[in-house]
Amino acid sequence: MESLARGGTRWKRFAVVMVPSVAATAAIGVALSQGALAASFSVSGQQFKVTTDRLDGTGFVQYGAIDAQKGGKQIPVAVSGFSSAKISNLCQSVVVPVPVFGDVSLKLLAGANGTPVEAKNLYIDLDQLDADATFKNINIGVAAGSSGKGPGMHKGDTADPGSFAQEADSATLTNVKQQAWATSAGTFKLSGLKMSVAKGKHECY
16 A cells, blocks of 8 residues: 555545456455465555464564654554465454445455465564464574574565564464554465455454
């Protein structure tokens, strides 16, 4: 989206073009499910919610950064990066307030029935995380961007000079609930992808 440094879609406009874009959305969904596209999710000035039963990641790095929004607003985030990840029972949702029409929810589900979502060079910009986590060979207090274990800093990120950084050979997170501002991946294969748009608030949690 234009409002975040990572780019993407202006979600606040999607209601205006919802009907003519149904076919395009379906085509994009098929391409993502086949791992054919790089993926980037961000919301215009809003957090979105993500849940997953389990994330198994290799090559982990985490550091503090600043997400710059349109208009100059800056948001401190923790960026979690994985060289590769498998994600079981992924849910991602955002509620968009549409003038006159009211709240509209967009929800994405994938990775159920024993076939997890697969991602490479995955980055998640978040400001809240609840999970049980296990790390293998973790190093805490390393300089942001110096990791040799994970994918390094995301291109274009501005690290918070006073923040922490850490790295690990692998990370396993279970019972995950998080609020994020942006997610991107080099490739994102969404098995069993289901997307829905509905009036009102229909969030992952």
